[in-house]
Amino acid sequence: MEKRKEKTKESIQAVLPILFIVLLLSFTVAPVSASILLEFMIGAVFVIIGMLFFSMGAEMSMSPMGERVGGSMLKTKKLWVILLLGFFLGVIITISEPDLQVLAAQVPSVPNMVLILSVAAGVGAFLVVALLRILFGIALAPLLVVFYGVIFVIARFVPDNFLAVAFDSGGVTTGPMTVPFIMALGVGISAIRNDKHAENDSFGLVALCSIGPVLAVLLLGLVYPAQGSYVAADVPEAFNSVELGRLFLSEIPYYLKEIAGSLLPIVFFFGIFQLVSIQLHKKTLIKICVGLLYTYVGLVLFLTGANVGFIPAGNYLGTVMASLPCPWILVPVGMVIGYFIVKAEPAVYVLMKQVEELTDGEISGKAMQISLSVGVAASVGLSMLRVLTGIPIMYFLIPGYAIALFLTLFVPKIFTAIAFDSGGVASGPMTATFLLPLAQGACTAVGGDVVKDAFGVVAMVAMTPLITLQVLGLIYKIKSNKKEEMEEQPLLQAEDVFAGYADDAIIEL
Template identity: 75%
Template sequence: MVIVLILSFVIAPLSPEIMVEFIIGAVLVIIGMAFFSLGAEVSMTPMGERVGGSLVKTKKLWFIIGTGFILGIIITISEPDLQVLAQQVPSVPNMVLILSVAAGVGIFLAVALMRILFGFALAPLLIVFYVIIFLLAMLVPGDFLAVAFDSGGVTTGPMTVPFIMALGVGISSIRNDRHAEDDSFGLVALCSIGPILAVLLLSLIYQTEGCFSPERSGSIANSVEVGQLFLGAIPEYIKEIGVSLLPITVFFGLFQIFSLKLERRTLSKILIGLVYTYIGLVLFLTGANVGFIPAGNALGTVLASLPYAWILVPLGMLIGYFIVKAEPAVYVLMKQVEELTDGAISGRAMQISLSIGVAASVGLSMIRVLKGISILWFLIPGYAIALGLTFLVPKIFTAIAFDSGGVASGPMTATFLLPLAQGACIAVGGDVVRDAFGVVAMVAMTPLITIQILGVLYVKKEAQSAGRTPGMEYQTDMMELFAEYGDDEIIEF
């Protein structure tokens, strides 16, 4: 908020109506994030863990894989951002695209569950699937390429990430080996591949052409009309989020009836958490879509029209650094990483790494917008570096890094950074579909590198710690105890 306000008062003047929409939208986003974070912690995460634990207790592989496939389809169809993706590909019927993407997520969620159960390494799977993706990308029309890669980040949004990640924890809990916790990560990473492959394959079947028509609310004359703009949008999101949460709730209800049989107090807590999640997502998406999209579009247009349009690059990086902190699912990932690693990987270190990665990706995206460079010139070397780093870091860092890519590219990216790039692209006379789209894909790529670099530093630090004199810290502690208490008291203790 502060960055946009400073820019609007100094070098990028925005109309009063857009400013008012942005401020109201930001307030709704803040309140919505508070409700969502609380709701995800007390409902979505416990639901996913209990369903995962219940699945493995059946000890029926076909049932686990089949349920994973169905669950992947259900949660993908329920993801609100998928409707946005469907509208960007007009040559493909909406239902065909939605069902294809949902099937892709379902297949890869089943693959991810099998990987956890059998302990397969994540890195080789990622290398094989991304090689296939880039080979297909060579055959895809340029107008379709960026949208296809964007789909991977769009479909792993705030609705699906908490449930999928918790499902991995529940499934891995049956294993007692030392890699079980490491393998609980990686579900989001594999589920992000399904949509990309599905959309790329559709582009080979349908003759697709890029299409983009910027959305903008009509002119606002007074404060009453501003209120009507937001109040008119809320019922739409109440219905949308209700339809989104219903399949997951019904799915959990069936498990509760036939398998879980949780006590009333636990079940009540989860239901209350679902209400918080519902309220939070309605407020968050209303604020982001109504308040942020016009502001991002207008800001990009004004900045790109300046004589020094290059300023888009550093300003974009600055906005990217802070905007990842506003992604709801990022906090879910950070909390789970801290809990499962007992604080060995701190949430603060993860957040800084994610912020640096997103800042770099937005800067590169602005260069793409200004120069019209193909997205493949960034994605191919970027993923080559990310996949190369998998050989240098512990397994858990690879899994967390590839999960974080899908988590970081959430609704804030779609509602502010993408409109920012679109507005800038229109101002410089570029091709919006080729040059502006792809921001989500870029945001999903760079955290793969920065989190794994964090892993390299972690390994180096561990090696340095191992070089200290064994027992030195223990000896110092014992000397302090003897000095304070004396022999008899310590022996008794």
């Protein structure tokens, strides 16, 4: 009961600031129609309830499943079996990710299934790399430098129409379905090692798995011609309460089917492990099943609320604000929205909980959340600047990743892994369903190229936390060093007191 109250409070606190900001804008500088405002408010209620169910369900089911599967994979003691299972698992989980379907519809000229399978193969391949890193204790930072170096070299030869969407794909595919399972998988596998670095190496799976989709879409950009253009989605209007109800009710069956299709492969995969090697007790199995039901209901409600209520509001607000006499208001407004919207990402709470547990509270969830919020605020502000000016996205991504990779030389290893994990986690469904439509609406209003200038918001949101969280790591390192110096100082003073006496002298105190 206490846990439920805590989760309810978290869900409400995550969504209320966004609701307040949108209402404030709607009643002042950016008037929207009554039906769109009502859609947004009802959507916010769906999102709050969905977040509550999802966060409870992920804790009860996805995390235990991932840890058990990770531990079970190592029981085979055959490297090729572990890697084959890892690749297959990566492909299944990626195909299960709901946001991948949205991405597939946005890339011009590439058939949806070709893109989905390519991205899934990319995630599977890099999950194998991540598993090898954990098993052999390979440092994360050099791998990130090498792979991002390859990405930026290939990007030089890829048409501009593919660049923003390619970098967006890295954040979109590490969403609410993928993150809890993959992070728990890392915990389960690293726990077998029992060395002092195993805890640090349990992070970094999401970071490496985010690279696969970017490479996959860039390589597709070399093969497929960059033709086609973005077609704006219709903003649905409801003229009475019955039509408003139908907007939401008509979408629920679609998401019931989509999320069922997303969860079934994971459940099937876990079921095979349960029969062959895990063999959990009945009580534990029932708890996982209840958790899966919570996860299912939570994701259906969350995605229905976000897609039906948030997309139209985001698009409309972006269009109205960009049409104002001073469209630059988009930059500060976008930063404020970005600061609060990351708190509404379901997978962020999974990451915060695992970080607190594995670091014994030394890295607090509150400090992580503030660092993420600051990073996302900066990224959304820069994204709105791109929309208004048409500055190419690579002008931001190249220096941004250069700074992030340079910081890996000075930051404790665990902060590097957490920072690069957080990039994929922060850019989830809330970014895709509110921030991206906000940028698209603004870009359309100012007459920009939506594919080049509006897409890329997810990529920017995925990049800036890499810097802010590593800065947090530097602060943590400096504070730790000062604490150690203060603890050593009394010992040094005591040594100085006794230094003037002979070894056999009698000292009266």
